[in-house]
Amino acid sequence: MELLQIPPGMETEAFAMGRGTLPETPELVRRFFQSRRPWIVADENTWKAAGTALYDILKAAGLDPHEPFIFPAVPMIHADNALTPRLTDAMPFDCVPVSVGGGTINDLVKRASAVTRHRYLCVPTAASVDGYTSYGAAMTDNGLKKTLPCLAPLVVAADTDVLKAAPAPMNASGYADLAAKVAGGADWVIADELGIEPIRADVWNLVQKDLRKWLSDPADIEAIFLGLAATGYSMQMYRESRPASGAEHMISHLWEMENLELEGVPVSHGFKVGIGTLASTALMEWLFDGHDAAWARANARPPRTEQERRAEVDELLSRGCYGAKTGEIAMGKFLAGDAMATRRELIFAHWDALVKRTAECLIPFDTLKAMFRAASCPTAPEDIGLGSDQFEHGILAAQLIRNRYTILDVLDELGLLREAADAVTMRMTGQP
């Protein structure tokens, strides 16, 4: 069996990928889990795709798997922490939890394993997300989408025949989640340039060095999975999702908390992120393209008072589905008085470098849109069921939900977020 190289010091100790990895899983269970009895968690679809075959393989190898836990396919389950007790209650003592599925199943098993102090084996069934190999589970907890702390899988066993057989939209979704690292990287560049969150070179290189290569062929599922896995490792290294996620993910989280659906089916993580990536790219182009520091100074709006800001926040969160703490987070990051004046001076002083460095990092909006089209990813808000109002609101409210510094904060601090969101909404929907 060929184990792929993973960076040293990871929580994940083995990463097997290739054709026919599934039949080699018993060896991984013996070597890394001391032959404890496997317990497969799947849903009805992923059980058919790989679960049942894996169960038979484990049984034939004498590993005596426990009765599997299979979620129904309909209604589709969400990665909601409220489901964790169902798994922790059902989990056999001293088993090897085996997640067989996409991002949702993996996050649920990851979380349940952390709560019960088990290490788990991840068997992905689609190249659909970067969360397989990441530290932490991206879940909704009491209504707020966040990353709950938990260890990454001890072992990942990715069978490329299984990945390639996944429904095409799932792998397209992974392509969009990988492309998000382009805009997310530019956000980190902004935070680095302003001295707010310096880039860590080893973490950065893991994601950014080969990113364009991984994205060069949307049919190369192996390359896309490698890119997604590397991104997951970068999050293990950094103990945070910053290397994988910027404004585009925050925007997508908004729609996630609104339970965005298209024709009654929840829109996949990657497709929401893909539209968020185009939006974030367009925001950066709107602010930086062809503008010098003098333009920024001349066009920045007067800073708002705390009272004015609170009224804005209340209005943006009036739908009430964004978790109890969001208002606090939003006001906690608001800079008033001298602090705001100092921040704005910092932005103006670093303006030329911001323009140059973000342009080097980004794929231009039109190029990215063509890449998404070629990969069968959505390219317009309406493709994922978003009207222009909900799309624009997502951009505006995304700035409120997390402390991570992004293009949304630069725009907000210059008083230009609404104007930029208007322009990007016009560009992407053709409607004001």
Ligand SMILES: [Zn+2]
């Ligand atoms: Zn993602």
